[in-house]
Amino acid sequence: MGLMRRFRIWAGSVALRRKIAIALAMAALASGIATYLALTESPPFGPDPSAVLSLLNLDLALLLLLGAVVAWRLVEVWAERRRGLAGSRLQIRLVLLFSLIAVMPTIIVAVFSCLFFSFGVESWFSDRVRTAISESLAVAEAYLHEHQQAIRADVLAMANDLNRDAMKLSLNPQHLEQVVSAQAALRGLSEAVVLDRAGRTLAKSSLSFTLGFERVPDAAMRRADEGDVAIMTNDSDDRVRALVRLNQFGDVYLFVGRFIEPGVLNHMEETQRAAAQYEQLEGQRSGSQIKFALIFMMVALLVLVSAVAIGIHFATQLVVPISRLVTAAEQIRGGDLAARVPEGEKDDELASLSRAFNRMTYQIESQQHELREANRQLDERRRFTETVLTGVSAGVIGLDRFGRVNLPNRSASSLLGVDLEEAIGQDLAQVAPEMGGLLDEAARRPERLAQSQVQLVRGTSTRTLLVRIAAEHYGREISGYVVTFDDITELLSAQRKAAWADIARRIAHEIKNPLTPIQLAAERLRRRYLKEIKGDAETFTVCTDTIIRHVGDIGRMIDEFSSFARMPAPVLKPENLSEIVRQTVFLQRTAHPEIAFATTFSAQPVVVRCDARLVGQAVI
Template sequence: MITVNFCGAELEEFIVLSCFLFDLTIISSQYSSILTLSAAYHNQGCYRDKDKILTFLSYQRPGIFFSAIKRMRFTTSVQNKIAALLVIASIISGISTYAAFTETPPFGNDPNTVIWLLNLDLVLALMLVALIARRIVGLWSGRKRGIAGSHLHVRLVYIFSILAAVPAIVMTIFSAYFFHFGVQTWFSERVQTAVNEAQAVAEAYLKEHTQVIRADTLAMAYDLGRQAHIFIANDEALDKVLKTQSILRNLSEAIVIDEGGRVYARSGLTFSLELENVPLHMLERASTGEVVVMTSASDDRVRALVKLENFVDRYLFVGRLIDPQVLSHLASTKKATEEYLALRDRYSGLQITVTMMFVVVGMLLLACAIWFGLMLARQLVSPITGLIDTADRVRAGDLSARVDEKARLQEFEYLAKAFNRMTKQIQEQQNQLLETNRKLDRRRHFTETVLTGVSSGVLGVDEHGIITVANSSAYNLLSDKNEEMIGKEIASVLPDILELLDIANDRPDKVTQGELILLNSSKDRRIYLVRIAIEDVGDEEAGAILTFDDITDLQSAQRKAAWADVARRIAHEIKNPLTPIQLSAERLKRKYLKQIESDADIFEECTDTIIRHVSDIGRMVNEFSSFARMPEPRLKRENVEKQIRESLFLHKQAHPQINFNVKQYEELFAQMDEQQFRQVLTNLVQNAVDSIEMRAKEKPDLVGEVNVRLARYDEEQLYIIISDNGLGFPVEEDKANLIEPYITHKPKGTGLGLAIVKKIMDDHNGRIILGAPSWLAEKNVELTLDGAVVVLLLPIDSE
């Protein structure tokens, strides 16, 4: 531990020098040099090394600081300029504070100047702290917002702040500790004992002289007082005795005076007593009988004043010469003792004051150090932040972004150049890819244009079974317009096609063809002709091109044409012998029924059977003829509700046990062939009647009911709903097959009724729907019957 010794009254300057050493040690890298010089200075106990220390501090360290500031490249922002000015002002203020404490011109030892400079230090420190706090808050805010480089910036600031704060705190503690134990030697028990003993010796010496002269004065005054009656009238005798007493008592001077200062007797060299006026308060004290002891104005003798007894207004004033240096040392000792005691009483306050000085100046320079750390961290993070921001721009697609290659550190410059070379290469490659994509887009657009004009549906499937291409016809044939097929697996869109795909993959050099039955968006059964061609890409896995053609209508037309030809041939071959057979049977019945005596009823029954079956065969032939030679409809504007009621009238008459109901919401008209439309209604209502009768055989108490509902579908179409409570449609049968020719589930049906209805509705630009479509719920249509439901759609004639 360094022991501090002081020469004379050096405490104040020692404190100042310690503070300044502490200030500069925080931001200096030469701690050992400063501490070595300061220890040498204090250990020698005098100021002979003071010039070296001051020279080192005043010239070496400020030079380093200002050169560092000169090298630091502050940004052009106002905040950084203010901070730079504050840092410079802080350093200047610290040096000025030290100069004021050490009485260095131009400040001198002016307390007001020192206080003003300390306040300035505090204000500068607080301003720097405010700027630092604002910068740190900005950093934390940027970190919360996720700004590029903010985490690294905060971490560097944290590290630099710790590096700056730890030495400052350690130096503050050790400086306070150093000051405490350095000054403690002044107030040690040995020093206090020496001061007290010196004060006691001085007081004893002065007290001894005071008591001796007091005793001599009292004895001399007693002797003179006993002979007062002699000396009152004889001044010469008094003068003679006074001289004798002065010589006997070794008094250098003696005089008898009154209160006015008149001299009645003197001895020896008494001119000084006559020339010096006795203070009035001394005379007042002496008049009370007190022996007043005092020193002369020149501090070379001790004097005493006492009032003479048995005299009227007489005072004895005597003096004795003493060594002036003794009195001077006594006064110095007393003054030093008083100052020492006062300093001891103020030690706690002084320690707090010095500690606060350490804290203020330390905080000032600590703020400077932290600001330098912030600037250094910013210089380190700024290139990284720029690199991250540029990388984000590149990631967003701006390949023209470049990093500033001018950096203070060569490593950052190399990194920036490498990054710029990389982005330039990526940009060139992207431009090449964009050009290639533009060519591919032009080819794809041409292909899509070609595919758009193709009536067949076309799908492109990759090696993983994902749909990559789909033309508009494919959407029309296979999916809803709003349902996206591209990107989906072919298995999820067309699961029934996987078998054909497996066959096609087994023979990639040939085109695979097959039929596929699907339900379209309207739940109608459709037949598609599928062709699959596998792409040839060598040994790698390849995709496939699928084409779809809806051949439902084509097959239906082919079947109808074939059945129409068959029906025409059958009708032609059968119709010719039917008439002779029927006429012959009627003639036999008419001519021979009355002549036959035995088994006449059997004869009649046989002829009736022939006639009945011939009629049935004739009716069947007529249906064949109607189906084979359906005439072109002659359209004209008709009231739809009127046609419905006229058709139902005949059925009501023929089937009174069945309830026929018609619901109409408005009067609607349509272009139609009256005879053909009645045939449509007749066929559908007859099917409903047959279904009710078949169910009535199973349920005798059944009350048959047929409801017909007419309403508007939209602005262009109307719909007719025919529902019954019969057996309904066969569950196991596809409803689309029911409209095919010669498909029936009735015992005596021909299978041509619904086919004829379908043909007539097609000729009228209408549709027939077997079963209740989903849009009936949207129209708030409630079907109360549990049998079959048939819906007809016709265009409305609004004229």
Template sequence: AIIDNTLEVAGAYLEEHGQIIRTDTVSMAKDLDDAAAGLKGDKRKFRELVFTQAALRDLPVAYIIGADRVVQVSAIENDKIPYEAPPPQLIDAANAGQVPLLMPTDTRYRIAALTPLKNYPGTYLYVARGVSPKVVRHVRRAEEGVAEYARLRQASGRLKFIHGLMYTMTALTALTSAIWVGLRFASGLVAPMRRLIAASQTVARGDLSVELPIYRGEGDLRRLSQNFNHMTRQLERQRSDLVNANGQLNERRRVMEAVLAGVSAGVLGLDPSGRITLANKSAETLLGRAQDSLVGKLLGEAVPEFGSLIGGGVDGGRRKPQPEVGVEVNGVERTFAVRLTREVQGEDDFGSVLTFDDVTDLVSAQRTSAWADIARRIAHEIKNPLTPIQLSAERLKRKYSHVIKEDREVFDKCTDTIIRQVGDVARMVDEFSSFARMPTAELAEMDLREAVRDPVTLFEHGQNIDLKLTQASEAIPMLADRRLLSQALTNLIKNACESVQAVLDSSDRPADFKGRVDVQVSRQGDTALIEIIDNGLGLPKQGRSRLLEPYVTTKGAKGTGLGLAIVQKIVESHGGTLVLDDAPVTAERSRGALVRISLPTHEPSVLQTGQPRRARVAS
């Protein structure tokens, strides 16, 4: 403690000198910074100010140095303290905002301090004050004494550690011997338990083939080992049975998934509450919905049209045919034939299976066939008496028109009405006949643009409707019946013009409305496209697909409903498709209809030889 106190007293002496010189340095630097404005760059006055400030603080040495540690101004009153450039780390510390000290060493008996001058950029105040060499030597001797004392104390601690280690080793040897004897005595008692614990851990990892050895003389532990072995053998057999059963179930599931994926009909699995648990790919495709929007939802929420089938379509697990159900898929109404099968055993309800198939085309074909038969019968039954009626009316008018003097105007009006109505009925019968007995398409190589140009020319004059034809610059060769194709296009352009005219004739049409029909002909790869776009009344959203069926019309009493049906037949006879859609909205068109015909193209072969190749394709 005395040696430590001696070292602390010597250190306190040097620390006190350092604190004093640091305080003097800071105050002198502040005075110099405050006087910077009055000096106005006068080096002589600045040097005098440095001398004055150093003298006021009894500083024997004061320097103004630059960042390169070169003296710019010096105030020296003691030649025994020559200038020594401060080390670079003192400059860095001063730039960091500190006031670093340079303490005395065995060869340097001074304490120095350094601080930057804020109003003299790039300059530093460096002051020093001498320290008695005796004090420095006493400090060094005190430090050496403390170091020697610490060395001797450390050596004493090592000897104590060696003695303690010897006693510890002796005690550990005795303790180890006692433990070894105890373990040898206890191993015979706990060995069976250890085997049982290890075996149970092996079973926990899933290995049921483990079996404990049976030793005589272990008493109850031997019986416990036998029971454990019996338990693991039973578990092994049960697990094998479960694995085999699970394999069979997985195989059946894979077969069922393959069957469901291969069938074209849609299949929905339902739980007893009517919630969808399974949907095959065909169901997603037919309904136009992703699996996420079907599985996990109630049938009435996912497909509202099927919701009414729950509860009324099954009796005792047997299938009953359901009526055809109409469902809107991607904006198009489709017709589905649906069957519902519920699995019920006693009071247990295991759910239902709903199967459905798209019969829209089949129903449309059946209706078309039925209407064609009706049209044939109507044309046959009505057309025969029309000619005698018309001839008789014309003969009456011709023979008795000059004889009848009284009510002559009524007579002429009645006979003209008979002749006109007979003509209207005859035209209607002709449409029935055209639909019932569609002529066979005479296919020949031709340029589609020529077949489109004729009906456009027919309607582009004599109307207050802007009819515009846009065609491809290159020929579009194909096999087609030009007469039938022109007939179909004439019907479609006529419908478009009538729809636009209906808007023009309406009282609520916009003041700046201009009727417009665009006919566009283009080619996309191996497909030719004909698009007829108008800004008329447009097509209804509900039942739009049924407009292609016979006797379905939006014109009321003005139409027979056979026009689009005939166009559909003509397009199908050419291997094409007919699509009804809404017209794209533009700045000039806010509504209207779009009819698109897609036809397969044909590369010209013998067209260049002047001998067209003809083929007959049944309609």
């Protein structure tokens, strides 16, 4: 939120700077035209020097302000070009074009104006004009001198009268005010005021209405402190004033005024000012011509800078949308899919392009969101698959289409004797070379299940693994492999034992069948013929006993042989029947993918005392 707020503030300040630049440019153009009309004494200005001076001051202020704005903007444009921002070169070309369009007519007008002014100056300094100004100045100075001497004499006389009675008048302010009023009326003074240095009125004449409110200039105060009479006129030019210090009253002053004819005083001041200006201009004719030429050049420069400012504005109006599009494209390339460009209210090609760009970025952002959601679901499925494979006793390894390990379970690491988590990304042929040939067979015939028994030798131990490799393919493209294997060493041993047990059972059956008749026949021979044999009966007895004894020995050997043919004694301990069946079905499902196995297990473990191996063999 803070970043967006700062961005809006910056954007607002940029828009404000542009508005200020345009306003200054328009004002500069208007001021330049008005200044030219005033210098040529064209309507509506006419011969008005104050208007010319005001316009020149305004031109100078606008020129400085507009020059600063244009310089700052040109620096920005040049910096943008140095950084290689889009649109900066076009903007510079447009600015140069506007400048060239404006500079030529401006220079022509300025040159002809300077020539026109030079010819006009020659007629200003004629003898008739010089004589008229001199005579007018002499009359004005005589009139002013007369009034100044009169009010000087009156204020000194009045000050002497007040100083003479200072002791008495300072103790009675009311009487002081009466005396001041009487003295002012006696000497024909319009107003009279007694005041201190701070400007506080101590006494005034009855007709004093404005004099007490005027601030006495510091220069007049200093001149009065020196003992002289300070003569001055007010801003309205309708009276002459005089200030003198009342020494007997302490730090107190007498301030008097006398109304004179305003028109006479104005004419006098205008005459003095005109004479002074005339003498100054006559002595500085060449300098004045140069100054006026510079003024015309300043106006020309003002128009030129205004044209540059307007050119920058229009160039910016054309270039800014393009720059925004390029900047937003760079942001999208950097991964910020939330980048948008202002569409604006205009219905032009740039606005249509901005709207199309925003629609495109919105679609890209939506698709990325969907892709992230799909990746999240795939990751959840992967974790679920890893959890399921963790509880499987058989080894399971997922391979990519190049035969590299990417998803092993713990049983696979245990059976192979290798930490497959560290072997992720390696070829299966490097991790388990014994399975390399079977993987090649699965790659050659991806539509068939590759299965084989593999002898795994690790150190001094040898294991027999039943390995099955199934290829995952879409059409003709193989996307990966699933390798499942289990240790069947004990199973093979049990199968061999079962085979030998069957053989032993058959042999025992075939051998044991004639033993009983042989033993019975030997016993019968001994009972029947022992008494009839007279000679060597002992030998007969030994022979029959030997036959009976060896038949018994052979019978016991057959019993031992038969005991080998029986199932091994079960080892009973608590086992989960659901887990035994789940592992057995998993192996069979992997071995026979063409068969659909359906299983239903209880939510709670089914624990019974049994031999897990024998029960698993029974399920198979």
